[in-house]
Amino acid sequence: MPTSSPVPDRVRLDDINDLAHAVPYMLGFNPTDSLVVIALRGPRDRLSFTMRLDLPEPGDYDEVAEMTAIRMEHAGADAAMVFIYTDATDRGGDLPQRELVEVIQDALPMPLRDALLIDAGRAWSYLCRDELCCPSEGQPMRADSPGVIALAAANALHGNVVLPDRDALVATTVAVGGVTAESMLQAIARVDIDELSDRGDLVDELCARISERPGSLGHDDAAAMVVRLHDIRFRDEVISRLAARDDTLERLVAEVARLAQPPYDAPAAAVLAMSAYLRGDGVVAAAAAGRSLDTDSDYSLAELILDCLARQLDPAAARKVWLDHLP
Numbered sequence: 001m002p003t004s005s006p007v008p009d010r011v012r013l014d015d016i017n018d019l020a021h022a023v024p025y026m027l028g029f030n031p032t033d034s035l036v037v038i039a040l041r042g043p044r045d046r047l048s049f050t051m052r053l054d055l056p057e058p059g060d061y062d063e064v065a066e067m068t069a070i071r072m073e074h075a076g077a078d079a080a081m082v083f084i085y086t087d088a089t090d091r092g093g094d095l096p097q098r099e100l101v102e103v104i105q106d107a108l109p110m111p112l113r114d115a116l117l118i119d120a121g122r123a124w125s126y127l128c129r130d131e132l133c134c135p136s137e138g139q140p141m142r143a144d145s146p147g148v149i150a151l152a153a154a155n156a157l158h159g160n161v162v163l164p165d166r167d168a169l170v171a172t173t174v175a176v177g178g179v180t181a182e183s184m185l186q187a188i189a190r191v192d193i194d195e196l197s198d199r200g201d202l203v204d205e206l207c208a209r210i211s212e213r214p215g216s217l218g219h220d221d222a223a224a225m226v227v228r229l230h231d232i233r234f235r236d237e238v239i240s241r242l243a244a245r246d247d248t249l250e251r252l253v254a255e256v257a258r259l260a261q262p263p264y265d266a267p268a269a270a271v272l273a274m275s276a277y278l279r280g281d282g283v284v285a286a287a288a289a290g291r292s293l294d295t296d297s298d299y300s301l302a303e304l305i306l307d308c309l310a311r312q313l314d315p316a317a318a319r320k321v322w323l324d325h326l327p
Contacts, residue, residue, distance in 0.1 A: 023050075026038070033054060035082070051071050065100075069108050080113065081113050083115075084126075175257075175261055176258055181261050184223060191227045226267075242322070243278055265292070270302040273285045278318060289302040290302075
C-alpha cells in the first residue's frame, strides 16, 4: 500500500543514516517486520513515494517483486531504495531477506540505489561490501547528525509526528465514542439546514477560530461541518482548498472527522481520506475511506480514493485535478 507523508521540501539527506531516519516520518509510524520501498525522482533523487508491506513468505517473493516494480513505475521513479525491517541478530552468516532484495532488484525497471536492513538502531547495506562505510556489525543510526536534526525540525514545523506503530496511526481515523459521541449526535440533530445556508463562509470562520485557539472547535461547530459536507458542491470546494495545501484546513478536517458520528460521518471521513491521500499518507487515506464505506457502502468519493490507491495514482496528479476546480 502506498503511504505516508513526504519529507518536507528542502531537507537534504546525505547518507544512509539520514535516509533510515526519514522512513518513519514518511510512513507516520515506526515499521516492524516490513518491506519499505521508496521511489526516487530526478537528478537529486528526491524522495517522492513510499510503499510498505508486511514481510512476505519466500513463496510470495516473485509476486511481491512484480508488484513493487509496477508501483515504482507508476510512481515515476527514476531509481528506488529498499528498506527491510526485521530481526538482524540471527543472521546465519548473512543478512536476512537477502533473497527478497535480490528478487526485487531483478524485477525493478529502474536502478536500486541501495537496500538497507534496519534493526535495533543499526543499519546494514545489502549492496555495499566496503567495511569502511558499511561494516559487518552494521552502522549505528545517529539521531544527532545535521541531516536528522534538520529532518526532525522540518517535520515538527509541519506538525508531522511518528507514532509507535501502524495501529496507532490507523486509530487517528476512528470516531470518538462515549459521552462525546452522544453529545455530537445531539449537536447534529440540532443543526438547522436553513440557518446553516445563511451562515456565510463556515470554513473560513472555523479555520480562523482553531488557528487562534487550537482545540477550540465546539460540538455545534463540528456538527455544522458534518452536515454541510453532505452537500457535494461544498464538500468538493473543501477538497479543492485542501489541494492548495491549507494546513489549518487539514487540522479542521481531521478534527471534524474525529467528532463525526455514524450514520452521518461518510462525507467527513471521505474528506479526511482525500486530505491524507493528497499529502501522500496512504495508510490514513485507506483507513478513513474504509470508515466512510462502513457507513455508506456506495459512497463514491471513498471508492474513488481506494481505487487511486490501488492504481498507484500519484497524489500530485490528483492534486492538480482538484486545483483546477478551485474557485
